[in-house]
Amino acid sequence: MHNQxxxxxxxxxxxLMDIKGENPFKVRAFRQGALIIEAIESPVTKLVAxxxxxxxxxxxxxxxxxxxxxxxYQESHLLDKLRHxxxxxxxxxxxxxxxxxxxxxxxxxxxxxxxxxxxxxxxxRKVRQLPxxxxxxxxxxxxxxxxxxxRSGKFPIGIAKPAANSFVNFLQNLSEVNRVEITGxxxxxxxxxxxVSILCTSEEEELLVDLLxxxxxxxxxIEEGTRHLRFRLPFGLPVQIExxxxxxxxxxxxxxxxxxxxxxxxQARKNGTATAFENHENKWQQFLSSQEAEEIYYxxxxxxxxxxxxxxxxxxxxxxxxxxxxxxxxxxxxxxxxHIHTKWSDGVSTLEEMVAAGRDRGYEYMxxxxxxxxLHIARGLTEEKLLEQRKAIQNLNKGQKDFTxxxxxxxxxxxxxxxxxxxxxxxxxxxxxxxxHTNLRQDRHKIHNRIEKALKNPHVDILAHPTGRLLxxxxxxxxxxxxxxxxxxxxxxxxxxxxxxxRLDLSATHARMAKDRGIMIAxxxxxxxxxxxxxxxxxxxxxxxxxxxxxxxxxxxxxxEVKKILKKPKG
DNA sequence: GCCGTTTTCGGCCCGACTGTTTTCAGTCG
Numbered sequence: 001m002h003n004q005x006x007x008x009x010x011x012x013x014x015x016l017m018d019i020k021g022e023n024p025f026k027v028r029a030f031r032q033g034a035l036i037i038e039a040i041e042s043p044v045t046k047l048v049a050x051x052x053x054x055x056x057x058x059x060x061x062x063x064x065x066x067x068x069x070x071x072x073y074q075e076s077h078l079l080d081k082l083r084h085x086x087x088x089x090x091x092x093x094x095x096x097x098x099x100x101x102x103x104x105x106x107x108x109x110x111x112x113x114x115x116x117x118x119x120x121x122x123x124x125r126k127v128r129q130l131p132x133x134x135x136x137x138x139x140x141x142x143x144x145x146x147x148x149x150x151r152s153g154k155f156p157i158g159i160a161k162p163a164a165n166s167f168v169n170f171l172q173n174l175s176e177v178n179r180v181e182i183t184g185x186x187x188x189x190x191x192x193x194x195x196v197s198i199l200c201t202s203e204e205e206e207l208l209v210d211l212l213x214x215x216x217x218x219x220x221x222i223e224e225g226t227r228h229l230r231f232r233l234p235f236g237l238p239v240q241i242e243x244x245x246x247x248x249x250x251x252x253x254x255x256x257x258x259x260x261x262x263x264x265x266x267q268a269r270k271n272g273t274a275t276a277f278e279n280h281e282n283k284w285q286q287f288l289s290s291q292e293a294e295e296i297y298y299x300x301x302x303x304x305x306x307x308x309x310x311x312x313x314x315x316x317x318x319x320x321x322x323x324x325x326x327x328x329x330x331x332x333x334x335x336x337x338x339h340i341h342t343k344w345s346d347g348v349s350t351l352e353e354m355v356a357a358g359r360d361r362g363y364e365y366m367x368x369x370x371x372x373x374x375l376h377i378a379r380g381l382t383e384e385k386l387l388e389q390r391k392a393i394q395n396l397n398k399g400q401k402d403f404t405x406x407x408x409x410x411x412x413x414x415x416x417x418x419x420x421x422x423x424x425x426x427x428x429x430x431x432x433x434x435x436x437h438t439n440l441r442q443d444r445h446k447i448h449n450r451i452e453k454a455l456k457n458p459h460v461d462i463l464a465h466p467t468g469r470l471l472x473x474x475x476x477x478x479x480x481x482x483x484x485x486x487x488x489x490x491x492x493x494x495x496x497x498x499x500x501x502x503r504l505d506l507s508a509t510h511a512r513m514a515k516d517r518g519i520m521i522a523x524x525x526x527x528x529x530x531x532x533x534x535x536x537x538x539x540x541x542x543x544x545x546x547x548x549x550x551x552x553x554x555x556x557x558x559x560x561e562v563k564k565i566l567k568k569p570k571g
Numbered sequence: 572g573c574c575g576t577t578t579t580c581g582g583c584c585c586g587a588c589t590g591t592t593t594t595c596a597g598t599c600g
């Protein structure tokens with residue numbers, strides 16, 4: 001069982017106990033435990049085997065017992081019992097924005113146990129009659145339900161990708177399997193994924209299908225054939241594994257990577273070119289990597305290899321013909337991370353740990369940008385504290401020649417549009433990131449006013465997570481993207497692709513619109529934990545999907561250039 | 572349920588805002 005799955009189980013236990021009305025501190029202990037497990041680097045299974053689990057702060061006797069049961073038996077009696085006692089629909093209701101534990105309990109009291117029942121009641125304008133509810137919360141509930149419908153069974157890439165990778169690893173280690181690749185919308189780096197698709201080659205298809213069925217993560221088989229298996233993971237994500245021969249692999253990989261429009265555009269080109277596809281002796285392909293083989297396949301169409309992220313509307317084929325494909329940014333182009341939190345505010349790693357982790361990744365620089373004073377829950381820093389941190393950073397920089405730490409801040413844009421520090425203070429910072437964290441449900445006029453004040457401030461360099469969305473769980477605040485992008489272009493403000501898979505904000509679509517307006521993009525992780533520096537890959541996915549090149553991205557530039565760009569007076 | 576031990580029991584992050592109220596509970600970050 002993976003750390004993530006254990007974390008989900010603990011978090012579900014917390015929610016169910018919360019609905020039942022158990023001791024809130026006990027609930028919090030489980031919730032906290034889930035976060036801790038999620039952030040651990042090494043597999044929990046290993047820690048259990050070595051008896052090291054109880055040494056972790058926050059994991060005591062009780063949690064240890066539950067986690068060990070999950071690792072050994074893939075189940076927890078406590079969770080089973082709770083699932084039995086509390087109707088599952090209430091968890092969904094709890095996840096609606098604006099609905100908290102108290103509301104769920106009061107709905108439960110009224111006999112409501114599913115989203116459908118709640119929706120019916122809201123549509124009949126009867127939710128507003130319940131104690132503590134009113135017309136506005138009733139509307140918020142309906143909007144939340146609509147959001148869930150839009151999501152309709154899709155899973156965020158941050159959940160789908162690790163799940164896919166673990167199956168790829170599993171298959172790679174089997175002697176029956178030669179080649180394994182992720183395909184489908186996940187390979188195209190779609191932010192929400194319908195299903196994990198994996199394509200592999202093997203001569204022993206039936207044996208492989210049988211073996212897969214016995215995998216402990218296969219919760220329920222949906223569909224079974226001689227050459228494929230579709231199943232659900234315990235948390236509901238569907239996975240499809242298809243087995244083909246070595247000869248079939250590349251065309252099938254391209255076909256399943258999609259989209260349909262891309263495949264059709266390729267087929268249309270096949271009819272128009274004289275190349276004899278069938279002449280190829282495919283046997284030699286097995287000595288090539290999958291991508292090398294795919295490149296050769298594209299050559300058959302007299303085309304350069306087209307990155308999967310761009311295989312969308314079919315028009316990329318025309319672009320490829322004209323030699324107009326962008327040279328997409330790659331992870332190795334990133335020279336630093338410019339949005340990082342540490343223990344100084346709400347991070348879990350120390351400043352020194354973060355810097356060491358950045359160096360380990362081969363970065364040349366990073367910016368420490370802890371929270372500003374008004375964000376109390378995140379232990380935001382006063383001016384004095386920030387200056388103190390700046391000194392610590394200067395000392396750190398003295399001891400290293402090949403790596404530079406910038407002293408920055410992630411400053412809140414306050415509810416009324418004021419910024420959290422005066423200009424005289426902001427001027428002293430190497431980098432100022434501005435963010436909207438509070439009052440996300442303000443009307444468009446107020447939100448625009450806040451963003452405008454921030455972007456027009458000469459010291460604000462970057463607007464972080466520009467729409468405030470949480471992927472699949474919270475809609476953006478009410479902002480007109482065209483207006484925002486025009487303003488960013490006019491003021492010369494850099495926009496962030498927040499690489500945290502919970503956010504992915506800007507989205508690929510919006511990042512493309514930003515590029516078209518000549519806006520500089522920064523790809524940052526917003527990491528609160530050194531392990532999360534690796535999230536940069538999700539941001540790169542989005543940037544590639546947006547067609548971004550090295551030159552479009554601030555933190556692909558050398559430090560000297562970055563400093564020059566930040567110093568340049570804003571428009 | 573976890574932690575610390577100056578505490579094996581008692582405290583556990585907290586302030587602001589919203590929408591509900593008519594003085595405050597619930598939600599959020």
